Amino acid sequence: MGCPALSFDLHPPQIVAIGRNYLDHVKELNNAIPKEPFFFLKPTSSYLPSQTPGAKLQIPRGVLAHHEVELGLVIGTPGRDISQENALSHIAGYILAVDMTARNVQDAAKSKGLPWSAAKGMDTFTPVGGFIPKDTVVDPHNLQLSLKVNGQMKQNGCTSDMMFKIPALIEHVSSIMSLETGDVILTGTPSGVGPVKLGDKVSCRLEDNATGVELAKFEFEAVERDGKYEFKGE
DSSP states (O other): OOOOOOOOSSOOSOEEEEESOBHHHHHHTTOOOOSSOEEEEEOGGGEEETTSTTOEEEEOBTOOEEEOEEEEEEEOSOBSSOOTTTGGGGEEEEEEEEOOEEHHHHHHHHHTTOOOHHHHOSTTOEEEOOOEEGGGOSOTTSEEEEEEETTEEEEEEEGGGBSSOHHHHHHHHHHHSOBOTTOEEEOOOOSOOEEEOTTOEEEEEEEETTTTEEEEEEEEEEEEOOSSOBOOOO
16 A cells, blocks of 8 residues: 655654664763663754755754754654564655754753753754655665765764664554654664854765665755854753
8 A cells, every 4th residue: 555645845743763773873972772762752843844945954052063864764654553574664755864962952951860852852953855755765774874064074874783773663663652644753873973063064965875876965054043042051
């Protein structure tokens, strides 16, 4: 059965972000290695489609923003308690995304044992590329993710390095919360995360290693957010 036609110009119903799914990234942040998939939610207001005219990453004053390039799964068929054997049939396609993180906001919250939703959920903190239909991807576990800041390569990793593969991610998330049509699951980031400063130009690319075909590419510029929020530290 084919998946229904979907529009990705609008916000998805839910953004589910998998954390700590690439071992080198876990090590670079000195985090504990998870024994099962670990995820958090990002608000849909953080979604920034690259097709939006004049789309820019908005960084609030005092915030140290870090880039985390990721493969996103777009759910086509809703479900709950989805088995790994059936997981891929629930995918409509993929997107290239950047899970931006206000690292100093996150670190401050962690040090106090507080939630860190604000660090992940700021407006424009989920830049995304266009929709990639599932049938154009040979193997989602053999895709090359890369990100450059001002032309310098910062992240360059393969989805084969995921500790928890895509079927396991879908099985785990759907055992906790129902997945809906249009939901996006971000699958984790490879090592090399680092700062994005005001005026920086960030470019991202997704390539199918099996065919050498470029599946997605987009870029954005970082600007200062015009708003009331300012991170003032401890």
